[in-house]
Amino acid sequence: MWNKPIRPCVFGCWLIAMLISATCWADVVVIANRTDRRIPIEIKLPGGDPWQVTLTPGESRPIFADTTSTVSLNTGEAIAQYNLQPGAVYFIGARDNGTIDLQRIGLGDDSAFLAGLPGSAATTPAATIPVKILVDDEEITRRSVWEATLRKRVEAASKILHRHAMVKLNVVAVDTWDSNDTENNFTNSLNEFEEEVDPFPGQLAIGFSSQYEIKKGRIHMGGTHGALRPHILLREWSHLSTENEKLELLLHELGHYLGAAHSPEPDSAMRPVLGDGQARRAGYVIRYDPVNTLIMSMVGEEVRRRRVESFEEMAPATQRRLKSIYKILGYAKPEDPAAGVLSRQLRARRDDDPTTAATRKVLSEMTQFARTNQSLYPADSGRPGPWRVEGEELFNQLVRSAAKAATEVPEEQQVKSFLMGIGIGIGDPQEQSRRLTAIDRLVNIIDTPADRSIRKSYIGQPTVQKRNDLARHFSVAAMLVASGGKDSAEAISMAKELVDSNRGTGFSFADLAADKSGIYLAQQLMDGKLKLSDVANNFEAKNYIVSVAGFPEGMTTMQFIQQFGGQNDDRFKQMQERIETGIQGLPAYKAGAKP
Numbered sequence: 001m002w003n004k005p006i007r008p009c010v011f012g013c014w015l016i017a018m019l020i021s022a023t024c025w026a027d028v029v030v031i032a033n034r035t036d037r038r039i040p041i042e043i044k045l046p047g048g049d050p051w052q053v054t055l056t057p058g059e060s061r062p063i064f065a066d067t068t069s070t071v072s073l074n075t076g077e078a079i080a081q082y083n084l085q086p087g088a089v090y091f092i093g094a095r096d097n098g099t100i101d102l103q104r105i106g107l108g109d110d111s112a113f114l115a116g117l118p119g120s121a122a123t124t125p126a127a128t129i130p131v132k133i134l135v136d137d138e139e140i141t142r143r144s145v146w147e148a149t150l151r152k153r154v155e156a157a158s159k160i161l162h163r164h165a166m167v168k169l170n171v172v173a174v175d176t177w178d179s180n181d182t183e184n185n186f187t188n189s190l191n192e193f194e195e196e197v198d199p200f201p202g203q204l205a206i207g208f209s210s211q212y213e214i215k216k217g218r219i220h221m222g223g224t225h226g227a228l229r230p231h232i233l234l235r236e237w238s239h240l241s242t243e244n245e246k247l248e249l250l251l252h253e254l255g256h257y258l259g260a261a262h263s264p265e266p267d268s269a270m271r272p273v274l275g276d277g278q279a280r281r282a283g284y285v286i287r288y289d290p291v292n293t294l295i296m297s298m299v300g301e302e303v304r305r306r307r308v309e310s311f312e313e314m315a316p317a318t319q320r321r322l323k324s325i326y327k328i329l330g331y332a333k334p335e336d337p338a339a340g341v342l343s344r345q346l347r348a349r350r351d352d353d354p355t356t357a358a359t360r361k362v363l364s365e366m367t368q369f370a371r372t373n374q375s376l377y378p379a380d381s382g383r384p385g386p387w388r389v390e391g392e393e394l395f396n397q398l399v400r401s402a403a404k405a406a407t408e409v410p411e412e413q414q415v416k417s418f419l420m421g422i423g424i425g426i427g428d429p430q431e432q433s434r435r436l437t438a439i440d441r442l443v444n445i446i447d448t449p450a451d452r453s454i455r456k457s458y459i460g461q462p463t464v465q466k467r468n469d470l471a472r473h474f475s476v477a478a479m480l481v482a483s484g485g486k487d488s489a490e491a492i493s494m495a496k497e498l499v500d501s502n503r504g505t506g507f508s509f510a511d512l513a514a515d516k517s518g519i520y521l522a523q524q525l526m527d528g529k530l531k532l533s534d535v536a537n538n539f540e541a542k543n544y545i546v547s548v549a550g551f552p553e554g555m556t557t558m559q560f561i562q563q564f565g566g567q568n569d570d571r572f573k574q575m576q577e578r579i580e581t582g583i584q585g586l587p588a589y590k591a592g593a594k595p
Contacts, residue, residue, distance in 0.1 A: 028297040029069065029084045032060040032091040032290035035100060039092050042072040046375060055092065058267065060290040062297040064121040064166060067375045075099050087298070087321050089290045105290065107328050118457045119305040126162055127304035130172040132202035135236070136179035138211040147174050150208060153243070157250050160286060164293045165258055165300035172202050179211050186220045190233045199230045203309065204257065206250075208236040221274070222249055227259040227299065228310050245279040248286050259299040259311070259322060260292040261329050268292065295325060316451060355420065358406070358413035359446050362421030363455065365405035366398055370458040373397075395462035395471045396540050398426055403536035414532055415525045416482045420446065423479020425455065426462055427472045464541045465548060470514040474545055477518030481526065489519050494567070498557075507555040510548035513579045517545040520583050530588070546582035
């Protein structure tokens with residue numbers, strides 16, 4: 001055996017290169033039991049029945065949910081209920097008087113961690129990673145022996161991963177590879193393993209090498225080139241090591257595979273140095289620390305619910321939250337460079353324009369509202385309320401949620417972030433950007449495909465006057481005022497209708513009326529004639545958007561010219577005046593009105 005501890009991995013091998021571009025609720029909260037006794041807790045999700053869980057001493061338990069959750073426990077003085085923030089870690093600790101309490105571990109700012117993941121936390125099966133296990137040509141035991149041993153070890157690791165991250169391993173192939181007998185550098189051996197071994201039909205290849213003579217001292221025992229990278233290489237220890245020690249080494253590297261960093265906690269499988277004899281003790285339980293349980297669960301949820309196969313595919317907010325956690329881990333263990341290097345390698349999108357950051361906050365709040373709304377039962381379900389809102393009431397509440405979020409950003413960004421938020425969040429400008437590149441450039445500065453996909457899965461079909469297209473026209477037109485001014489917004493709105501008259505849905509005065517309603521709202525807000533707080537508290541579409549009943553629609557270019565002559569024709573100007581007069585007479589804009 002060794003007279004000094006061993007290093008479980010080559011630091012340079014597992015550093016993760018990630019590209020971060022935006023803001024995500026990873027649908028997980030972790031609760032850890034820091035007491036020396038078993039603690040029963042009750043977990044409750046909105047609209048669901050509570051369930052009971054008993055946490056053993058030292059256990060870290062992830063809670064996977066689609067909405068905000070609460071936990072109740074007996075503190076010794078009373079039954080206390082706590083609201084849980086997604087993407088956070090909590091611990092149950094004992095006070096000096098013997099009572100207990102739930103406290104949150106500080107892991108940086110998670111205030112923007114509000115977007116959700118598709119699918120259902122309750123019904124989506126655990127992520128299953130197909131694994132190919134291999135030994136090199138130095139393995140001296142019969143295949144029937146080593147295969148049974150390694151299958152059993154991977155199965156044991158799978159059970160522990162499942163408890164901590166909702167991820168399972170499934171051995172789908174077993175093979176061997178010819179390692180270089182003259183190579184003594186572990187990093188070079190890992191590179192060779194990657195070059196020679198194809199993980200197919202697995203997604204992850206785990207190699208167990210027996211070519212190294214186990215020496216005393218601090219040595220590298222395993223490594224991978226990054227989280228969700230398809231190769232892990234381990235030195236198969238000598239006959240003096242126990243199976244539990246080998247299992248802990250495997251779990252350490254699997255932790256890195258799921259994004260875990262080194263932990264300062266001395267009993268975590270992610271402590272930077274293993275081989276300290278802990279795993280030899282009778283009754284020793286291999287487990288991950290609470291913070292790495294959160295990291296692994298966040299990555300596991302991306303694999304489980306979005307089927308990602310690389311860090312680059314993860315939702316931007318998941319990536320950004322990981323960056324903040326790695327930064328805190330770097331502070332907690334400054335002598336270990338792992339978390340610090342990880343944090344520096346993460347490239348968050350810069351918010352050069354403060355309005356961009358403010359708009360993302362508005363979009364996150366809208367997504368959170370839509371997500372919570374989707375978790376409720378429909379009004380006709382026969383279930384007790386609150387019920388899901390749909391149609392025009394959905395539109396009203398989305399606008400209110402955006403306005404409320406905007407009132408909480410710096411004052412100089414409030415109106416613009418609100419207008420940009422409803423345009424991107426409700427307006428679906430990507431649909432229009434296929435024809436108007438000005439919108440496309442604008443949206444891509446703020447939004448990303450991953451953010452868009454998540455939001456779209458929850459937003460539903462907000463309507464105005466029973467039409468989704470009017471809700472989108474109103475919202476995008478308001479956004480265009482914020483980005484380029486009233487004249488530009490009117491020109492773009494008119495250009496779109498002229499394009500439609502040549503193909504597609506045809507020229508529509510109903511669409512134009514919704515556009516002008518959005519433009520008027522935006523201009524009133526920007527001129528200070530309308531308060532954003534009034535919109536946040538009282539917005540109803542009927543008070544801000546003129547009725548389109550009877551307005552001509554679906555006209556081809558020829559039909560438009562025949563009926564209205566063109567933009568300079570008096571007939572067209574009369575229609576415009578009719579729309580504008582109708583808007584100015586709406587309840588929201590009447591003198592002294594409280595919209």
